[in-house]
Amino acid sequence: MKLVVGLGNPGPDYARTRHNVGFVVADRLAAQLGARFQGGKFSAEEAQGRAGEERVVLLKPLTYMNHSGEAVGPALRFYKLGLEDLVVIHDDLELAPYRVQLKVGGGHGGHNGLKSLNGHLSGAEYARVRVGVGRPPPMMDPADYVLGKFPKDEGAELEVCLERALEATRLCVELGAAKAMNQVNRRASAAG
Numbered sequence: 441m442k443l444v445v446g447l448g449n450p451g452p453d454y455a456r457t458r459h460n461v462g463f464v465v466a467d468r469l470a471a472q473l474g475a476r477f478q479g480g481k482f483s484a485e486e487a488q489g490r491a492g493e494e495r496v497v498l499l500k501p502l503t504y505m506n507h508s509g510e511a512v513g514p515a516l517r518f519y520k521l522g523l524e525d526l527v528v529i530h531d532d533l534e535l536a537p538y539r540v541q542l543k544v545g546g547g548h549g550g551h552n553g554l555k556s557l558n559g560h561l562s563g564a565e566y567a568r569v570r571v572g573v574g575r576p577p578p579m580m581d582p583a584d585y586v587l588g589k590f591p592k593d594e595g596a597e598l599e600v601c602l603e604r605a606l607e608a609t610r611l612c613v614e615l616g617a618a619k620a621m622n623q624v625n626r627r628a629s630a631a632g
Contacts, residue, residue, distance in 0.1 A: 441495045442613045443521055444469065445512050447530040447553040450502045458573040459586040462529040462553075463500050465569070465605045470498050472606070482518070484511040492614040506552040509560030516561065526566035527612045529605060530554065531586060535572025538594075538601035540608050542621045543568045550582075567617040569608050571601065 446466025447459075454460050470477055473489030477500060480486030487498040497519060501511035516526060530553055535541060545565040548554035558564045576585030590598050604624075611620035 441497065441519060441521060442491075442525050442527060443497050443499060443512075443516055443519060444527045444609060444613060445499045445501070445508070445529065447505060447508055447528060448500065449504050450500075454587070456589050457587050458531050458590060459505060461531045461571040461573070461602070461605065464602060465529045465571070465609060466498050466500050468602065468606045469496075469609055472610075473498075480515075482511045482515040484515065486515075491610055494613050496613055505556075507556055508553045509556035509558070512557055513560030523561060523563055523566045524617075526561075527569065527609060527617075528554070528557065528566060529569040529571065529609055531573045532570040533573060533575055533582060533586070535570055535574070537572055537574035538597045539572035540601060540604040540624065541570045541572070542608055542612060542617065542624045543570055544617050544621070567612050567620075569605055569612065571605050 446462035448454065448463030449460060470487040473491060473496060475487035475489035475498065477485040477487045483501065483503050485500045485502060489496050499511065499515055501508045503510045530551060534549055544567050548558055573586065576582050608624040611623055
């Protein structure tokens, strides 16, 4: 079993913002697996399905980004899963816009959702599907930037990026993080 977590903020005000790409990819994975999100027991929306041979629990924390660990920690313990069974999808300021990369472990890099997860889990060695949003323009607060919406004229690039992130998540679930990283990160490097 794998626990796949899309990070984001609940509510229509945050929909389609850079910070909510984790929610968007989780929604797409649920649709692909024929699963529907419902209110769950972990201050989160939850959906369940199968990807290949793997049972998948999808989670979208409703605790707001900065408290994501309050939902994910209890869910991981409830399902008796280890960090190797966790896949987290999140926005990343350090990656170029629309670039997707897989990584296992590491620090939070200033991302408050990851900071909260790391504080509520037994470590940081879980798989991360990083969705690049790029750096904010000079003099702009990074918090305002990630809470802003993607430019309308970049819809095609966003769509390709979201499909790549969806594929990376599925590969991570079905093949394991190491094999998935070989495929996803090699493709990302070739794409520039």
